[in-house]
Amino acid sequence: MKLEVSDVCFSYGSRPALDEVTLKVEEAEVVALVGPNGSGKTTLLKCIDRMLKPKRGAILVDSKDVSKLGSRQIAQLLGYVPQSAANVFPCTVFDAVLIGRRPHLSWGVGQREIKVVAQILKSMGLEKMAMRMFDELSSGERQKVLLARALAQEPEVLLLDEPTSNLDLRCQLEVLGLISDVVEERGIAAVMAMHDLNLASRFSHQVIALREGKIYAAGESESVLTPQNIKAVYGVEAMVDNNSGRPHIIPLRPV
Amino acid sequence: MKQEVVEIERVYARYTARKVAIILALLAALAAVVVVVTPLGVASVGWGEVVRAILSKLPFLDVESGRRASIIVWDLRLPRIAMAIVCGMGLALSGAVMQGVLRNPLASPFTLGISSAACFGGTVAMVCGATMAGGDRYVVIASAFLFGLGALVLIYGISRRRGATPEMVILCGIALMYLFLALSSTLSVAGPAAGASFLLISGNLVQSSWETMRVTLGFLLISIPLLLKYSWDLNALALGDEVALGLGVNLRRVRVVCLVLATVIVSGIVCFTGVIGFVCLMAPYIARMMMGNDHRLIFPCSALIGALLLLGTDTLGRTIGGSFEIPVGLLITLIGVPFLIYLALGRRSYEA
Numbered sequence: 124m125k126l127e128v129s130d131v132c133f134s135y136g137s138r139p140a141l142d143e144v145t146l147k148v149e150e151a152e153v154v155a156l157v158g159p160n161g162s163g164k165t166t167l168l169k170c171i172d173r174m175l176k177p178k179r180g181a182i183l184v185d186s187k188d189v190s191k192l193g194s195r196q197i198a199q200l201l202g203y204v205p206q207s208a209a210n211v212f213p214c215t216v217f218d219a220v221l222i223g224r225r226p227h228l229s230w231g232v233g234q235r236e237i238k239v240v241a242q243i244l245k246s247m248g249l250e251k252m253a254m255r256m257f258d259e260l261s262s263g264e265r266q267k268v269l270l271a272r273a274l275a276q277e278p279e280v281l282l283l284d285e286p287t288s289n290l291d292l293r294c295q296l297e298v299l300g301l302i303s304d305v306v307e308e309r310g311i312a313a314v315m316a317m318h319d320l321n322l323a324s325r326f327s328h329q330v331i332a333l334r335e336g337k338i339y340a341a342g343e344s345e346s347v348l349t350p351q352n353i354k355a356v357y358g359v360e361a362m363v364d365n366n367s368g369r370p371h372i373i374p375l376r377p378v
Numbered sequence: 379m380k381q382e383v384v385e386i387e388r389v390y391a392r393y394t395a396r397k398v399a400i401i402l403a404l405l406a407a408l409a410a411v412v413v414v415v416t417p418l419g420v421a422s423v424g425w426g427e428v429v430r431a432i433l434s435k436l437p438f439l440d441v442e443s444g445r446r447a448s449i450i451v452w453d454l455r456l457p458r459i460a461m462a463i464v465c466g467m468g469l470a471l472s473g474a475v476m477q478g479v480l481r482n483p484l485a486s487p488f489t490l491g492i493s494s495a496a497c498f499g500g501t502v503a504m505v506c507g508a509t510m511a512g513g514d515r516y517v518v519i520a521s522a523f524l525f526g527l528g529a530l531v532l533i534y535g536i537s538r539r540r541g542a543t544p545e546m547v548i549l550c551g552i553a554l555m556y557l558f559l560a561l562s563s564t565l566s567v568a569g570p571a572a573g574a575s576f577l578l579i580s581g582n583l584v585q586s587s588w589e590t591m592r593v594t595l596g597f598l599l600i601s602i603p604l605l606l607k608y609s610w611d612l613n614a615l616a617l618g619d620e621v622a623l624g625l626g627v628n629l630r631r632v633r634v635v636c637l638v639l640a641t642v643i644v645s646g647i648v649c650f651t652g653v654i655g656f657v658c659l660m661a662p663y664i665a666r667m668m669m670g671n672d673h674r675l676i677f678p679c680s681a682l683i684g685a686l687l688l689l690g691t692d693t694l695g696r697t698i699g700g701s702f703e704i705p706v707g708l709l710i711t712l713i714g715v716p717f718l719i720y721l722a723l724g725r726r727s728y729e730a
Contacts, residue, residue: 172623172624174620174623174624193626194626194627194628195626196626197626198624198625198626201624202624203620203621203623203624205618205620205621205624207618208617208618208620208621209481209616209617209618209619209621210617211481211482211483211544211616212477212478212481212483212616212666212671213666213667213670213671214616214617214670214671215393215670215671217386217390217393218613218670218671218672219617219671222610222613222614222616222617222621222625222671223625225610225611225613225614225625225626225627226625226626228610230606230607230609230610230674237387237390237391238383238387240390241383241384241386241387241390242383244386245382245383245386250382250383250385250386253386253389253390254389254390254393269621272617272621273624276625
């Protein structure tokens with residue numbers, strides 16, 4: 124088991140945001156977190172990465188209790204990919220990815236670090252843009268670089284906050300394809316918050332639907348992405364077509 | 379496949395080597411400027427005399443030097459040059475730190491009003507009777523630090539507010555700068571120590587001596603190792619708070635330690651020189667363009683550019699006017715203002 128979250132509760136001040144969330148993620152498994160805005164997707168990701176400290180509950184990565192680890196050790200186990208990054212200062216793509224090595228570095232950058240970064244860039248097809256400036260990239264390219272940066276941490280679990288928001292059709296498929304490949308090749312796990320239910324159904328092994336901080340449904344996409352669940356979670360009437368192997372969701376109208 | 383990985387590594391190695399070469403070249407340039415500049419000034423000395431005066435102070439060398447040349451070189455020129463270098467480095471470093479921590483390329487102790495707040499703090503202490511002689515000077519510097527810290531806390535609070543843009547922060551900083559400059563001027567004109575502290579306002583290196591240089595250098599040497607230690611955290615911070623948090627950076631500690639150190643450096647400078655602007659804005663900007671996002675290199679590069687800028691400008695200020703001296707603070711404004719306008723117009727817009 125790569126990741127185990129049990130009975131995690133969190134609240135912003137007095138406003139509860141997560142209520143007894145429990146989930147398990149296996150090796151080489153991709154999990155999609157779905158749910159409306161404010162349902163706790165990002166909060167859950169941040170609690171797993173201990174950017175937020177849960178009020179209750181435990182989080183185990185590779186059977187290690189995250190709350191007992193130092194921040195550097197956590198960063199060696201969990202790689203977080205935010206929705207977007209700041210790009211105020213000139214920074215080459217290579218250096219942006221190299222920043223992901225921080226949890227493994229003391230101060231100097233050794234040959235090994237350079238090699239790890241070069242290999243990640245190469246495996247993601249980013250070698251041509253290694254020396255380009257991060258702030259001159261398109262948003263799709265930038266998202267790939269942010270993913271590469273998290274991979275440079277050599278984490279056991281990837282946490283991604285809406286990795287395909289703001290991307291065009293082709294980039295959405297490319298980025299999610301990269302995530303699937305890398306999870307499989309490295310035998311790691313990924314948890315990603317997503318808005319697009321069709322992409323979630325297609326690129327994940329497990330779908331978890333959150334509603335008001337609670338898990339409403341979890342399991343394979345066929346069992347979670349049903350018209351009843353979508354209505355209960357999103358308040359949207361939808362048609363689901365299961366003929367193509369994976370559920371295909373056609374949203375109709377808000378109810 | 380293997381081939382291409384090696385290719386990326388080679389390109390990156392070349393990129394790193396070029397950055398190190400730039401820093402070495404800047405170091406060489408600074409040494410060259412010191413050599414060129416030492417004989418220049420109102421009291422003229424020849425090259426030969428300069429060399430002899432310097433050699434005469436070295437042990438085991440039996441070189442005789444004239445008394446006049448020796449005084450000009452050792453008591454006037456070299457301390458002034460050393461002070462220009464140390465102050466230039468300190469200002470540039472504190473600017474680089476503030477830009478990195480606040481993720482704002484327009485930030486610097488000058489544009490955030492921290493220099494002038496510190497200057498006001500120093501003036502207050504002097505008006506209250508403290509002087510810059512002996513141990514008393516640490517009272518002045520402490521007062522400068524406290525006022526600088528006050529401005530820093532205010533600016534930091536503004537920058538942490540929801541929806542605060544970098545431009546908003548700078549606008550507030552410039553407002554603070556004018557407030558404290560006006561307060562300093564008022565105190566200097568009205569207060570009993572008018573003569574001494576009026577010097578503070580235009581920004582100059584007239585009071586330089588070995589002793590003042592040592593004090594300023596002390597603050598710099600205390601701060602540098604810690605700043606270098608946090609280099610990687612600042613690198614991570616450049617990609618955003620979430621990236622830094624995800625890498626295990628203790629955001630609060632990095633921000634507080636680095637900003638306080640930058641204020642310490644500035645306070646140790648401003649009490650001797652007054653507010654010298656723009657060096658702390660220009661040097662880090664140029665350094666970032668050449669060094670990319672690696673604070674381990676941005677810091678030394680920025681410090682060297684700052685030293686070159688201040689030393690060059692100060693030399694110009696004390697030579698072009700004949701027997702009267704143009705304060706370096708005024709002269710640097712002539713270069714700095716067009717630069718700031720260029721920055722404000724030419725900068726790309728921000729995202730997230």
